[in-house]
Amino acid sequence: MNSFKQIFGGNTRQFGMIFALVALVVFFQWQTGGKTLTSVNMMNLFNGNSYILILAIGMVLVIIAGHIDLSVGSIAAFVGIVVAIAMRDWGIPWYLGVLLGLVLGAVIGIWQGFWVAYVGIPAFIVTLAGMLLFRGANQSVGNSLTVPVPEGFRYLGAGYLPEVGPDLGYNNLTLLIGFALVAFVVYSEVRGRRKLEKIGATVPPTWVPIVKVVLLSAVILYATYLFATGRPGTSFPVPGLILGVLVIIYAFISNKTILGRHVYAVGGNRHAAELSGVQSKRVNFMVMMNMSILAALAGMIFVGRSTASGPSDGVGWELDAIAAVFIGGAAVTGGVGTVVGSIIGGLVMAVLNNGLQLLGAGADDTQIIKGIVLLVAVAFDVYNKSQGKPSIIGLLTRNFGGGGGSRKADAEAPKPAPTEQAVGTKEVISHDV
Amino acid sequence: MNNHTILEMRSITKEFPGVKALSDVSLEVRAGEIHAICGENGAGKSTLMKVLSGLYPYGDYSGDIVFQGQEVQFKDIRSSEAAGIVIIHQELALIPELSIAENIFLGNEPTRFGVIDWDYVNRTTLELMARVGLREDPITKVKDIGVGKQQLVEIAKALNKSVKLLILDEPTAALNESDSQHLLDLMSGLRSKGISCIMISHKLNEIEQIADSITIIRDGKSIETLHVKDDGVDEDRIIRGMVGRSLESRFPDHTPNIGETFFEVRGWTVAHPTVADRLVCKNSSFHVRRGEIVGFAGLMGAGRTELVRSVFGRSYGNFKSGQILIDGKEVTLRSVPQAIKAGLAYVTEDRKSLGLNLLDDIKTTTVSADLQRITHGLVVDKDEEFRVAEEYRKSLRTKTPSVNEGVAKLSGGNQQKVVLAKWMFTDPDLLILDEPTRGIDVGAKYEIYGIIQKLADQGKGVIVISSELPELLGLSDRIYTIFEGAITGELTREDANQESLMKRMTASRTAA
Numbered sequence: 001m002n003s004f005k006q007i008f009g010g011n012t013r014q015f016g017m018i019f020a021l022v023a024l025v026v027f028f029q030w031q032t033g034g035k036t037l038t039s040v041n042m043m044n045l046f047n048g049n050s051y052i053l054i055l056a057i058g059m060v061l062v063i064i065a066g067h068i069d070l071s072v073g074s075i076a077a078f079v080g081i082v083v084a085i086a087m088r089d090w091g092i093p094w095y096l097g098v099l100l101g102l103v104l105g106a107v108i109g110i111w112q113g114f115w116v117a118y119v120g121i122p123a124f125i126v127t128l129a130g131m132l133l134f135r136g137a138n139q140s141v142g143n144s145l146t147v148p149v150p151e152g153f154r155y156l157g158a159g160y161l162p163e164v165g166p167d168l169g170y171n172n173l174t175l176l177i178g179f180a181l182v183a184f185v186v187y188s189e190v191r192g193r194r195k196l197e198k199i200g201a202t203v204p205p206t207w208v209p210i211v212k213v214v215l216l217s218a219v220i221l222y223a224t225y226l227f228a229t230g231r232p233g234t235s236f237p238v239p240g241l242i243l244g245v246l247v248i249i250y251a252f253i254s255n256k257t258i259l260g261r262h263v264y265a266v267g268g269n270r271h272a273a274e275l276s277g278v279q280s281k282r283v284n285f286m287v288m289m290n291m292s293i294l295a296a297l298a299g300m301i302f303v304g305r306s307t308a309s310g311p312s313d314g315v316g317w318e319l320d321a322i323a324a325v326f327i328g329g330a331a332v333t334g335g336v337g338t339v340v341g342s343i344i345g346g347l348v349m350a351v352l353n354n355g356l357q358l359l360g361a362g363a364d365d366t367q368i369i370k371g372i373v374l375l376v377a378v379a380f381d382v383y384n385k386s387q388g389k390p391s392i393i394g395l396l397t398r399n400f401g402g403g404g405g406s407r408k409a410d411a412e413a414p415k416p417a418p419t420e421q422a423v424g425t426k427e428v429i430s431h432d433v
Numbered sequence: 434m435n436n437h438t439i440l441e442m443r444s445i446t447k448e449f450p451g452v453k454a455l456s457d458v459s460l461e462v463r464a465g466e467i468h469a470i471c472g473e474n475g476a477g478k479s480t481l482m483k484v485l486s487g488l489y490p491y492g493d494y495s496g497d498i499v500f501q502g503q504e505v506q507f508k509d510i511r512s513s514e515a516a517g518i519v520i521i522h523q524e525l526a527l528i529p530e531l532s533i534a535e536n537i538f539l540g541n542e543p544t545r546f547g548v549i550d551w552d553y554v555n556r557t558t559l560e561l562m563a564r565v566g567l568r569e570d571p572i573t574k575v576k577d578i579g580v581g582k583q584q585l586v587e588i589a590k591a592l593n594k595s596v597k598l599l600i601l602d603e604p605t606a607a608l609n610e611s612d613s614q615h616l617l618d619l620m621s622g623l624r625s626k627g628i629s630c631i632m633i634s635h636k637l638n639e640i641e642q643i644a645d646s647i648t649i650i651r652d653g654k655s656i657e658t659l660h661v662k663d664d665g666v667d668e669d670r671i672i673r674g675m676v677g678r679s680l681e682s683r684f685p686d687h688t689p690n691i692g693e694t695f696f697e698v699r700g701w702t703v704a705h706p707t708v709a710d711r712l713v714c715k716n717s718s719f720h721v722r723r724g725e726i727v728g729f730a731g732l733m734g735a736g737r738t739e740l741v742r743s744v745f746g747r748s749y750g751n752f753k754s755g756q757i758l759i760d761g762k763e764v765t766l767r768s769v770p771q772a773i774k775a776g777l778a779y780v781t782e783d784r785k786s787l788g789l790n791l792l793d794d795i796k797t798t799t800v801s802a803d804l805q806r807i808t809h810g811l812v813v814d815k816d817e818e819f820r821v822a823e824e825y826r827k828s829l830r831t832k833t834p835s836v837n838e839g840v841a842k843l844s845g846g847n848q849q850k851v852v853l854a855k856w857m858f859t860d861p862d863l864l865i866l867d868e869p870t871r872g873i874d875v876g877a878k879y880e881i882y883g884i885i886q887k888l889a890d891q892g893k894g895v896i897v898i899s900s901e902l903p904e905l906l907g908l909s910d911r912i913y914t915i916f917e918g919a920i921t922g923e924l925t926r927e928d929a930n931q932e933s934l935m936k937r938m939t940a941s942r943t944a945a
Contacts, residue, residue: 016847195816256812266802268790275748275781275788276802276855277770335792 017329017344028355035358039230040221043237047158047305049350050239051076051298053343055321056328057250058294059270060342061287063325064254066267066334067116067123069291071130072321073314076299078134079104083300084147084309094152098300105296108134109289117284126288131318139311146310149303157304159238170228171235178224182217191212239301247292251339263287268335323370324349327377348373438499439464439629440598443494445484449581454480454667455494458655460648462598467620467630469640473669473874478633481650482600484836485631486520487513497669501597521587525607529576533567534558536575537590561589565619579734581612588619599623600631606872609733609900610935617643635874637668638903649674673857676876683879684907687886691910696863696894701755703743713739713750715919721863721894726885728909729898736918737898738782741865745779746772759862773802776862780852780869782898784845788852791841795833796822798840798851803859825854829884846877853884863894868906882908902931914938 029036055072061068083101092100108130115126161173162201189209196203227236254260265273266280274280297319303309328345330337349370356366440462447455455477460901462468472478475653483489485498487507498505500516507513527536534554543550558571575583576809584604591599601620605613615678617639620630624645634640640647647659647666656674659666672683696747697720705711713736713806721727731737742749746769757764766772772779781787789798799822800807808818821838833843840851849869856864866885870878885908889895899905905912914937916923922937 198816258808258813261801261804261813264792265790268792269786271787272781272790274769275745276777277746277769277773279770289557335790 017327017341021344021348024348024351024355028351028358029410032355032358036355037226037233039226041354043230043234043353044225045350046237046240046243048354049346050237050243051157051302051305051431052317052320052324052350053243054298054301055268055295055317056244056324056342056346057246057339058287058291059321060325060328060330060337060339061250061254061263062123062291062339063322063330063332064267064334065263065284065287066270067288068322069112069123069127069288069295070318071112071127071134072291072295072298073317074131074134074138075105075108075292076302076314076317077106077138077309077311078141078299078307079296080299080313081138081142081147081311083153084303085141085167086145087150087153090206092106094150094155096299097149097153098156101296101300106289108296109292112292113285113288116288117281123288135308138313142309142311144311146308148308153300154304154307155238156242157239157301157306159304160233161238168306171230173226174235177236177241178228180221181220181224185216185220186213194306219340239305242297242301247339247343248351254339259283259286266334279400295305296317320349321346323374328372329381346365349378360417437464438462439501440485441497441499442481442485443497443499443642445481445494445498447480447484447489447494450645453653455484458496458650458653460655461658462629462631463646464629465624466645467624467632467643469632469634469644469647469651471637471640471675472649473675473876476650476675476874477653478650479602480653482520482631482633484601485513486510486518510680514594517595518600519591519594519596519598520600521584521591521601521602521604525580525583525587527575527583527586530574532572532574533562533578533586533589534571535568536586537561537593539590541594557593558589561592561621564592564853565589566615579612581615581732582606584608584612584616585619585888597631598631600633602633603635603872604632604861605636607733611732613639626677631837635872636901637671640671641666641668646733647671650725668705672875675874679825683875683903685879685883685886685889687890689724689726689910690890691725692892694720694722696759697719697756697758698744699756699758701740701744702753703739703750703755704753706750709751712753713918714755715756715917717915717918717920719913719920719923721896723862723892723894724889726889726895726897726908728905728912729915730905730912731915731938733900733916735938738867739914739918740915741779741867741896741898744772745769745777745865746781748772773859773861776860777865778802778856778859778861778863779865780849780856780867782871784848784852784872787842791849792839794839795826795836795843795851797830799825799836799854799858800856806858821858822854825851825857829854844874844877845871846873846881849873849877849881851882853881857888861893863896864888865896865898867898868900869897870899870901878904902934906930 005130025036035041050138055076059072079101082104083097086100087094087097112123112130115121116123125181161171163171163173165172189212193203193209224236227234254263262273262278262283263286264358265278266275266283270280299314302313304311324346325337325342326332326345326349328337328343332336352370352373353366356369361369436844438461440460442458442460445455445458445460446453458477459482460468460481462472470478470481480489484494485507487509489730490508491506498507500518505513505516507516512521528539531539537558538554543553555571556823562569562571562585565585565588567582567589569578569582575586578586587598604616608616613636615750620632620643623630632640632644641661644661646926649656649659649671650853651674659670659674697718699718701714702712703714705713717740719727729737729741739749743752745767746766748769757766764775766775766777785791790801793801796818800818804813807814807821819836825831826833826836831843831847831850831854840848843851853869864885869885870881885895885897897905897908899908905931909929910926911919912924912926914924914934916938922931922934926939
């Protein structure tokens with residue numbers, strides 16, 4: 001037990017969520033007779049969930065700031081159809097289509113952010129309106145028809161990395177990413193240790209970081225192996241790569257920048273934040289606008305994957321994203337939550353979905369089970385808090401580098417959290433895919 | 434007063450994981466007396482009252498409670514209320530959107546054939562309100578009456594439950610002088626009707642004035658019980674019991690070193706944020722010199738907070754007219770960030786709702802008002818943050834295991850030190866402190882005073898707003914009085930005393 005603590009820097013329970021995820025993967029691997037941890041299934045899992053996870057990244061910031069966004073599915077659908085039509089009718093190339101989509105997302109974000117931040121209408125209302133408005137706009141623009149998108153655009157949602165370099169029987173770029181991650185794990189561990197020494201904190205015994213690095217590296221390398229050895233022409237999927245980059249960027253923003261601090265401050269106590277010089281309106285505007293941009297991106301990835309934009313794209317996405325955020329330890333009252341926690345929460349849902357499908361469970365059973373998992377996960381957390389114990393999920397995610405969650409974990413780990421955290425995520429991602 | 438005992442708590446011990454909050458505490462309250470419980474914050478007063486009121490049920494603590502001659506084992510608040518013990522918490526438990534009558538009968542609604550009997554409710558409410566000296570319409574919403582009157586509603590609610598022992602936790606903490614006096618009078622009235630009161634308070638002058646006995650608790654142990662009439666108790670005697678030593682003086686020695694005027698406000702006029710024609714600041718002018726501690730005296734609601742908050746980046750109300758001059762040059766401070774940049778800092782009156790993010794830990798709070806200073810490029814430097822917080826923890830002697838602790842866990846005095854650290858880190862020229870020692874125990878107050886004086890000695894100007902006149906008199910080099918949004922007087926240290934201040938704090942508008 002003690003060794004666990006030392007390796008993971010804090011309380012073993014804070015890793016409850018990751019363990020739950022690992023346990024789920026192992027359970028399904030066993031029940032499906034090995035069908036879970038295969039190259040094909042992992043790629044499917046990624047391609048099929050990355051857009052929800054991207055929404056969860058934006059959603060957690062919205063929820064930390066004390067709001068909610070119900071309109072993301074509709075915005076994704078609206079942006080998808082506009083971009084699809086623009087590429088079909090105006091013949092613009094796919095990369096300009098992507099750009100157009102992002103700009104459109106930003107414009108929609110300005111619209112919603114304006115109402116929430118500067119007019120002061122609760123985000124629930126603004127985005128409920130947006131949900132209707134943009135769903136209607138999608139169907140109006142597309143005449144409720146399905147519009148196909150060109151080949152280049154599909155790369156975004158279902159593409160693989162190209163084969164480069166000598167043919168070793170592996171996808172070389174995937175290998176490269178895997179090795180880079182391992183190198184990074186080692187580097188951040190060494191750097192964190194140096195820092196601890198510098199500020200004169202107690203440094204754990206040498207075997208601790210070694211075991212930690214070995215464990216993490218093993219997981220990363222195994223995942224790398226799985227992704228690199230799929231059928232020829234496949235690799236670590238492009239949507240997964242986009243997700244990974246976004247996780248790193250947003251974990252960095254939320255944890256390391258002033259803007260990130262301000263998001264937590266506004267969600268934690270808006271009045272106190274304002275009297276400390278935080279411009280809360282601007283913060284609220286930014287998180288709402290950011291959410292719409294990410295929704296636009298998620299919509300385009302989905303369209304790329306399904307090769308066409310349709311009138312019922314994105315229905316119910318907002319609920320999946322919100323569920324991921326709350327399973328990942330965010331508080332309804334704001335001020336608490338982390339990007340990585342939400343990704344883990346989203347992955348728990350994704351693995352459940354995927355595993356149950358492999359087992360042949362129907363959509364009805366799957367929904368029932370997902371509902372129960374959401375309730376139990378949050379109830380467990382609430383119960384722990386009421387017992388005066390630290391929130392498991394909060395602690396877990398804090399250690400991964402959230403600004404506001406809970407405390408304490410940092411004492412032993414003032415290391416470059418967000419990056420480390422990205423590594424952590426990769427580890428998990430590779431696990432269940 | 435008769436001498437039989439209504440309540441006896443014997444050897445109460447209550448442990449939390451790792452902490453013994455109460456150890457072998459005994460308390461004896463006689464019928465028809467006002468019994469004060471004194472102790473520093475964290476001494477265990479509130480815990481003891483939670484044991485008594487059943488919030489910590491029987492079995493959670495060890496020891497016996499004998500009430501009216503019978504041993505009682507309360508399992509929740511309901512059962513203690515059924516026995517006639519009612520606790521009124523510092524944070525009032527009223528529902529703002531409900532009427533006075535609805536609040537009084539909440540959870541206890543009389544019905545006829547399953548329908549609430551509103552005639553009875555309103556009639557009884559009027560009787561109860563008369564008993565506590567509250568003149569309002571029973572259907573007035575609680576949010577529309579002041580906090581002093583809300584306190585009376587709470588007491589009326591208790592009376593409706595045929596209370597025999599009333600527990601008041603810091604009843605006057607949020608009240609102004611006249612409301613406090615009314616409440617104290619009401620308590621003596623209840624005493625004469627045979628209702629016993631337990632009162633927890635930091636305001637020693639009130640205790641001295643009204644209490645019959647005083648039990649002092651220190652570090653979770655009952656130290657002594659004083660009988661006010663027999664023992665000749667005064668404030669110093671109580672303080673000695675609370676801190677275990679006598680404080681030579683309640684204020685640290687200080688020789689002010691006052692420089693020239695650097696901050697000046699002229700003709701400051703501000704309207705209420707929602708009621709446009711109501712002025713909360715009327716043509717107010719004041720100035721602060723370097724190294725000077727300036728007191729703002731005024732009754733609650735006089736507009737002290739409104740004045741300083743409107744100066745602090747217009748964070749309150751609608752600005753109408755007025756000038757701010759810093760070092761003789763006029764500046765416009767439209768937002769809090771501008772005010773901070775101009776060298777202002779404002780420590781709020783209400784720490785929990787305005788001053789702190791209770792989810793944060795000490796180190797994040799310490800740097801939160803000037804993140805830019807520890808940010809390199811885009812990155813907030815967490816090593817720097819830790820170092821800064823450590824520095825302030827040491828220099829202000831904040832009692833905490835580490836700066837990674839959450840601020841919610843700290844006592845009031847230590848929370849205030851963290852807030853002070855946060856503003857000291859912005860290196861302000863003018864510090865505005867709004868009720869800096871509210872809800873803080875005697876020992877910590879002394880330390881806070883010391884910090885304030887040290888800041889003044891560094892050449893900063895300090896404005897202190899306080900409802901406690903002895904505090905203002907002990908601390909300030911100069912005092913302004915405020916009444917109904919206007920500054921009604923300016924007194925030097927030599928001229929100021931309780932009477933001269935009070936006269937101007939209640940002055941009619943003609944007295945300038």
